Amino acid sequence: MLKPILDTQAVSLKTLNTQHIMLWVLAALLPGVFVYAWFISPLVFFNIALAAVLAVVFEALALYWRGQAIHGGVQDGSIVVAAVLLALAVPPLLPFWQLAVGVFIMVMLGKQVYGGLGNNPFNPAMVGYAALLVSFPQTMTLWSAPDLLNQLTLGHLLNAKLSLDLLNPNLLIDWDGITRATPLEHLRTLKMQGLSVDQNLAQQQFISSGWVWTNLAFLLGGLLLLYRRIIQWHIPASVILSFALCSLLFSAQNVPWYLSVFSGALMLGAFFIATDPVTAASSNRGRLVFGAGIGALCFIIREFGGYPEGFAFAVLLMNLCVPLIDHIDMHWGTSA
Amino acid sequence: MRVRNAWRKQFSAEKPRAPFSFHGGLKLDTSKRALTRFNSTGIKELPLPAKLVVPLIDYHKNNIEPLVNIQQTVSRGQIIAPGIISPAYGTVSVIEPCEFIHPGGLSVNSVVIDTHANNSENPPVSIPSAKAAQAMINSFAEQPIETLEQAALVGLGGAGFPTLHKIKSANNGIHTLIINAAECEPEIACDEALMLAEPEAIALGIETLVQLTQCQQCIIAIEDSKPLAQQQLSEAINTFDVNAAIMTIPTRYPTGAETTLIEVVTGKRLAYRNANSPTTKSQTTPSEHGIVCINIGTAHALWQMVERNQALDSRVVSLGGSNMRNPCNVRVRFGTPVNFVLSATDNTPDNAHTRIRAGGPLSGFDLHSLNAPITANTNCILAEAAFIETPAQPCIRCGQCADVCPVKLLPQQLHWYAQSEDHDKCAQLNLAACIECGCCDLVCPASIKLTETFRYAKSTARFLSEQNQKADEAEQRFKNREERLKQREADRKAAIEKRKQAVKSQDKKTNTDRIKAALERARTKQKSSKD
Ligand code: SF4
Numbered sequence: 001m002l003k004p005i006l007d008t009q010a011v012s013l014k015t016l017n018t019q020h021i022m023l024w025v026l027a028a029l030l031p032g033v034f035v036y037a038w039f040i041s042p043l044v045f046f047n048i049a050l051a052a053v054l055a056v057v058f059e060a061l062a063l064y065w066r067g068q069a070i071h072g073g074v075q076d077g078s079i080v081v082a083a084v085l086l087a088l089a090v091p092p093l094l095p096f097w098q099l100a101v102g103v104f105i106m107v108m109l110g111k112q113v114y115g116g117l118g119n120n121p122f123n124p125a126m127v128g129y130a131a132l133l134v135s136f137p138q139t140m141t142l143w144s145a146p147d148l149l150n151q152l153t154l155g156h157l158l159n160a161k162l163s164l165d166l167l168n169p170n171l172l173i174d175w176d177g178i179t180r181a182t183p184l185e186h187l188r189t190l191k192m193q194g195l196s197v198d199q200n201l202a203q204q205q206f207i208s209s210g211w212v213w214t215n216l217a218f219l220l221g222g223l224l225l226l227y228r229r230i231i232q233w234h235i236p237a238s239v240i241l242s243f244a245l246c247s248l249l250f251s252a253q254n255v256p257w258y259l260s261v262f263s264g265a266l267m268l269g270a271f272f273i274a275t276d277p278v279t280a281a282s283s284n285r286g287r288l289v290f291g292a293g294i295g296a297l298c299f300i301i302r303e304f305g306g307y308p309e310g311f312a313f314a315v316l317l318m319n320l321c322v323p324l325i326d327h328i329d330m331h332w333g334t335s336a
Numbered sequence: 337m338r339v340r341n342a343w344r345k346q347f348s349a350e351k352p353r354a355p356f357s358f359h360g361g362l363k364l365d366t367s368k369r370a371l372t373r374f375n376s377t378g379i380k381e382l383p384l385p386a387k388l389v390v391p392l393i394d395y396h397k398n399n400i401e402p403l404v405n406i407q408q409t410v411s412r413g414q415i416i417a418p419g420i421i422s423p424a425y426g427t428v429s430v431i432e433p434c435e436f437i438h439p440g441g442l443s444v445n446s447v448v449i450d451t452h453a454n455n456s457e458n459p460p461v462s463i464p465s466a467k468a469a470q471a472m473i474n475s476f477a478e479q480p481i482e483t484l485e486q487a488a489l490v491g492l493g494g495a496g497f498p499t500l501h502k503i504k505s506a507n508n509g510i511h512t513l514i515i516n517a518a519e520c521e522p523e524i525a526c527d528e529a530l531m532l533a534e535p536e537a538i539a540l541g542i543e544t545l546v547q548l549t550q551c552q553q554c555i556i557a558i559e560d561s562k563p564l565a566q567q568q569l570s571e572a573i574n575t576f577d578v579n580a581a582i583m584t585i586p587t588r589y590p591t592g593a594e595t596t597l598i599e600v601v602t603g604k605r606l607a608y609r610n611a612n613s614p615t616t617k618s619q620t621t622p623s624e625h626g627i628v629c630i631n632i633g634t635a636h637a638l639w640q641m642v643e644r645n646q647a648l649d650s651r652v653v654s655l656g657g658s659n660m661r662n663p664c665n666v667r668v669r670f671g672t673p674v675n676f677v678l679s680a681t682d683n684t685p686d687n688a689h690t691r692i693r694a695g696g697p698l699s700g701f702d703l704h705s706l707n708a709p710i711t712a713n714t715n716c717i718l719a720e721a722a723f724i725e726t727p728a729q730p731c732i733r734c735g736q737c738a739d740v741c742p743v744k745l746l747p748q749q750l751h752w753y754a755q756s757e758d759h760d761k762c763a764q765l766n767l768a769a770c771i772e773c774g775c776c777d778l779v780c781p782a783s784i785k786l787t788e789t790f791r792y793a794k795s796t797a798r799f800l801s802e803q804n805q806k807a808d809e810a811e812q813r814f815k816n817r818e819e820r821l822k823q824r825e826a827d828r829k830a831a832i833e834k835r836k837q838a839v840k841s842q843d844k845k846t847n848t849d850r851i852k853a854a855l856e857r858a859r860t861k862q863k864s865s866k867d
């Protein structure tokens with residue numbers, strides 16, 4: 001008979017296991033997903049489903065190759081969460097095979113090469129995203145304009161998605177007509193042309209684009225996670241604060257900081273991506289530094305970098321700093 | 337009466353300060369304890385079994401030599417080995433290795449006593465009037481503290497540290513005496529039962545301790561989940577005018593552990609060196625800070641010593657757990673085998689899947705054999721259903737373990753280094769301060785067995801440090817010998833040199849003398865020839 005050292009079973013304490021945590025994260029993503037589908041594109045459901053299924057398949061394959069127990073490894077659900085995050089981060093119209101490539105890179109290069117859950121230094125979803133952004137810059141920045149989307153049937157769009165080349169002229173879709181840059185990109189273009197942005201116009205554009213609502217919905221989900229104590233406040237708070245502070249102090253764009261905080265993928269990133277415990281700093285003090293770094297880098301990339309949305313790179317860069325942060329933090333802890 | 341009593345009156349009239357808080361910890365479900373409490377009719381006195389088994393080990397689990405022989409008749413309270421007394425009147429039948437309560441099911445040399453039929457009953461402690469009690473306590477406190485040796489007092493909280501050592505090791509005097517009335521773990525209710533059943537004896541025991549230790553303040557820490565026990569005890573304290581203040585502390589595991597209790601009561605966070613793991617040098621023991629923690633069960637036992645000169649030979653044991661048919665609290669004579677306790681209370685496990693544990697769910701362990709005898713450390717016996725193992729998953733670095741650790745360690749990092757046997761890193765991360773409370777295990781979403789790893793790493797570190805110490809000592813001995821030999825050689829050489837010098841100088845001296853003498857003679861000759 002089994003003789004446990006600690007009889008944790010006898011102490012009734014309702015704690016969450018990894019699987020529960022992942023389920024909660026998925027549940028907390030729901031409001032954001034629905035708002036996103038409503039305002040931006042319902043194709044996100046297709047992307048999520050595709051990414052999740054592929055991720056599980058790739059993960060199982062990788063575990064098989066590594067000679068690990070497939071069931072135990074897939075069961076914790078962490079790869080599904082990563083897949084959903086990736087699907088939410090890419091443009092909805094991304095051709096399916098490109099998404100598949102992204103998922104493959106996410107599972108293999110983002111997670112399994114390091115030895116699976118808990119050992120990966122980089123956020124897998126962001127590895128996948130960055131790889132896609134670098135490989136397919138054209139389609140990765142192709143966002144459909146929400147108000148024009150209704151003119152096309154869903155079938156039409158799916159057809160476009162399933163095609164191998166989105167920009168193939170045979171598709172007979174007038175991409176210039178139906179796509180429009182996201183507000184962030186729009187602002188960028190204007191700035192590059194040396195045009196000043198009218199504040200009211202910019203505000204209007206931000207709000208009408210639906211991104212603000214999407215961000216608010218992700219914020220809601222994030223607060224749920226905070227309430228359930230699945231994540232701690234340190235990372236989201238420091239990401240948002242440092243980003244807001246940077247845009248308040250240094251932004252040359254005519255967008256008030258409270259709007260730029262609700263643009264792009266910031267809320268999704270702050271609550272769901274940066275909080276991935278595996279790739280974040282381990283102490284609370286370290287997490288504050290980690291989050292602040294992400295917020296600042298995200299701002300810098302948005303403002304000065306070559307990409308309209310810099311969250312992925314900000315996260316990856318800070319992932320790179322985690323060992324250093326942890327080391328310094330521990331050193332301080334012991335000498336103090 | 338002592339001089340400081342007037343001052344003390346003032347102290348006890350003072351309203352007790354609010355408790356401090358500690359980092360982490362967990363709110364555990366104490367409803368099972370309520371079950372043990374309400375099902376019980378006070379504390380049942382267990383009959384004396386025909387055979388008592390007394391393991392011959394001390395606090396450090398070292399074997400000790402018996403002072404009695406086979407077939408010798410021993411009386412109750414007679415010392416049968418240094419620090420160990422016979423729990424009953426009887427005859428030593430054998431001295432042989434017997435199983436004892438040990439996680440690995442080891443055996444240890446034990447004295448087996450056949451108890452005699454005409455053993456005196458254990459009469460309930462009598463409670464004198466307040467005045468008579470004071471007089472008894474005063475005359476007891478007048479005696480040298482070494483008389484306590486006869487009482488064989490040890491901590492009844494679960495660790496079993498000899499109380500006399502605790503008191504004596506505070507060589508700068510005792511500032512704060514903390515009476516621990518906080519139960520360590522949810523299933524354990526023996527202290528609570530004792531407070532409900534005999535609050536007066538506890539109160540008088542505490543007063544004796546206050547007088548003995550000459551402490552400046554005495555604080556009784558009781559969790560807020562035991563209002564009834566607290567009320568009983570505070571009434572008794574008022575009746576006997578005991579110079580102690582009751583502090584209600586929040587029920588949060590592990591408040592009952594010494595380190596956390598001291599933090600809660602005094603606000604002092606002692607990076608506490610467990611007596612078991614003297615690896616980290618910078619840490620201090622409570623007694624170096626003038627703080628001594630004593631369990632209320634020990635206070636009760638002390639009153640028995642004062643009142644009728646009876647040594648500590650029994651304790652209250654909680655019988656609980658989900659598979660215990662009749663959960664209750666029983667007073668058990670030391671040396672009583674566990675299966676006797678279970679059968680006498682009609683709790684013999686009815687199926688093979690029931691696990692019998694000694695100690696709480698987190699600090700205790702499953703017993704290998706029910707023949708093992710109850711000792712001072714056995715605060716509870718649990719009967720639990722078969723354990724369903726959850727396999728450990730990879731750590732997701734969620735940091736929950738660090739959030740709940742009451743001594744502010746980083747269990748996740750410690751686990752990493754403990755597994756790779758990096759003892760230096762573990763020492764740096766202060767592994768020695770881990771109180772093995774199990775909080776980290778309870779919250780870990782990946783079901784990693786952190787505490788088990790720490791226990792193992794701690795014992796390995798202890799072993800290694802002992803080895804190192806031995807090696808160092810041997811090296812030192814070798815060096816000393818070399819030194820001595822060198823010194824001797826040098827001395828010898830010096831002596832030879834000295835002798836040579838002496839001979840030489842003597843030679844020189846004699847030469848010059850001779851010359852002088854010759855000259856003298858020549859001179860006198862010349863003189864005489866001139867004359
Ligand atoms: S609680 Fe468990 S999973 Fe979380 S950091 Fe600690 S060891 Fe890792």
Ligand code: SF4
Pocket residue numbers: 737740741742743744745747769770771772773774775776777786787790
């Ligand atoms: S077992 Fe040790 S490391 Fe774990 S919570 Fe308790 S004291 Fe901290």
